[in-house]
């Protein structure tokens with residue numbers, strides 16, 4: 005219903021918003037001018053100006069970027085406070101040339117009341133107004149009256165547009181929620197920065213959204229501490245990271261590193277999950293001991309005998325003697341196997357000397373030990389032997405070598421059973437790198453350490469601190485500067501380049517000031533160890549839903565998490581409202597939850613769609629899924645997820661029906677538009693679709709000991725419509741009640 009009062013209010017807000025946009029344009033012009041000034045200074049070419057230029061260019065570029073991002077929906081809130089003060093809240097802070105506030109940044113303390121005020125605790129807010137805009141145009145407003153007694157003369161308009169905004173069509177990527185952050189979410193976002201934050205909540209309660217907004221908040225309030233790539237966000241897989249990757253840039257933050265658990269190690273990229281039974285072994289903490297023993301073992305192809313000649317005497321160390329030297333080396337040195345070759349050489353010389361004395365080579369005490377050592381070291385055979393006996397080892401090569409069952413058995417000690425050894429060794433012989441392999445590679449990397457440094461000739465290209473012939477730290481001139489030859493590059497870029505290791509591979513920065521872990525309930529102990537190494541001094545934001553965990557031994561994972569997070573203060577929160585699922589879909593998810601985790605409390609869904617989920621019983625699940633997908637495509641405008649069981653490699657005898665490998669998935673997707681995604685239950689973690697088809701819940705539930713929890717993840721992905729296709733009539737009853 006058009007309402008003249010509301011139209012007048014919208015027109016008034018539009019006038020204010022127009023003023024803010026005019027000022028934003030001026031601020032952008034200023035930022036561009038600053039950039040130009042940075043370039044001009046670079047032409048002046050004095051030493052001091054180079055440093056100034058770097059700082060100026062960097063700041064101006066960041067500023068220009070933030071101002072651009074804020075352009076869409078710049079102002080989204082207004083507070084009318086007791087005492088007559090009016091505050092506008094928006095994506096960034098905007099001030100007039102005289103420094104009067106036009107818009108307050110949503111992350112600033114003065115904006116907190118916008119998210120926290122309630123009728124019970126109004127915090128001096130009489131009226132809270134949400135402005136809905138498209139581009140620069142205000143299209144709707146929505147008011148909340150928090151203190152009716154003080155509302156004299158204030159107009160109040162609104163028709164529940166907030167709930168409607170939650171039902172918007174999904175475009176396949178997550179969006180920011182700055183305009184509609186809820187109080188319990190805001191408490192997490194603005195939690196103190198002094199410790200770690202642990203957030204629990206059911207599906208769709210905004211855990212991911214909140215974690216990302218917390219990053220934006222921390223970078224805004226504590227840029228010095230967390231800025232400069234000091235924040236890493238870790239998600240379960242690449243599909244998930246690409247789903248959330250637009251949120252931070254839309255908040256003006258490009259500086260956090262976003263990684264999936266499969267790509268934390270340089271040079272390795274996971275493409276597969278281990279089957280559940282194997283994952284339990286490969287992810288468990290005992291693998292740390294196994295790998296420690298593996299790197300201490302005789303490397304494949306290493307020689308079994310060392311012979312040197314001194315003063316006409318042949319001195320020999322056999323395999324037993326060599327193994328003793330190796331064991332002693334590993335007993336003493338930790339975390340730097342590759343760097344220890346020199347010390348290993350020393351230990352061998354010592355052992356050779358002892359042997360020399362033992363066999364009577366030094367009959368009359370005339371041979372000097374130092375002479376002996378120098379002579380042995382000079383012998384080419386010794387250097388060749390050392391290189392082969394203590395080779396520089398790479399994590400991937402060590403892991404592959406454990407595909408040899410006998411070798412893995414030696415490393416396993418009593419930690420793995422015979423059957424586990426066979427299966428784990430088999431997995432290392434397979435071609436694909438799995439998510440857990442990445443954690444094992446990282447463990448190996450930390451045991452092996454970098455190869456010994458090769459001395460390199462110093463040149464400007466190698467020194468990140470040298471910009472155009474001047475060391476930006478010391479001011480020292482290191483060479484001739486030829487202006488114009490080199491394009492503008494900042495010392496930030498030079499520092500990036502400094503992360504090169506000797507073989508020319510860009511090395512990932514290993515330590516962060518803050519680490520965000522999403523879907524943390526699924527992390528295995530070995531993965532926590534991998535993350536812990538990247539955040540030894542870090543504070544953390546960890547979000548999880550234990551009821552969605554596919555991991556069997558949650559206690560062991562918990563201990564590994566505690567170790568990674570360290571002894572810092574912890575702030576714990578729970579999110580209780582489900583913003584994703586319609587009430588109808590949430591009811592189905594709640595039924596699965598009651599089976600999976602009877603003691604769990606479901607989150608409260610708030611939005612009815614009027615579309616009850618459909619459960620179809622069909623003998624041919626593939627054909628039925630295809631038909632259901634086509635139907636959903638005609639019912640929703642946005643994304644449709646078709647969620648199938650895990651591929652059934654090696655379990656052919658356990659389940660009847662299709663194997664859900666690449667062939668079946670391709671058949672399901674053939675000829676359908678891009679807004680349809682076919683994915684397995686593990687890939688579906690954390691994602692969201694307008695509509696979802698869940699295929700064969702009976703298979704998903706039976707595929708692993710935690711199958712029901714995995715099914716719970718699957719049925720909680722859709723916002724509007726859900727269809728379940730099953731061959732088992734009992735599941736119809738289970739899901740529909």
Ligand SMILES: Nc1ncnc2c1ncn2[C@@H]1O[C@H](COP(=O)(O)OP(=O)(O)OP(=O)(O)O)[C@@H](O)[C@H]1O
Pocket residue numbers: 170178179181184185186189205206207208209210211212213214549583584689690691692720
């Ligand atoms: N305050 C809010 N306003 C508008 N939308 C919201 C709000 N909070 C969450 N949402 C939306 O609800 C959906 C679910 O959020 P999110 O994916 O963060 O939940 P989650 O708790 O991480 O879910 P899961 O455990 O299933 O991964 C997203 O589309 C998100 O944008």
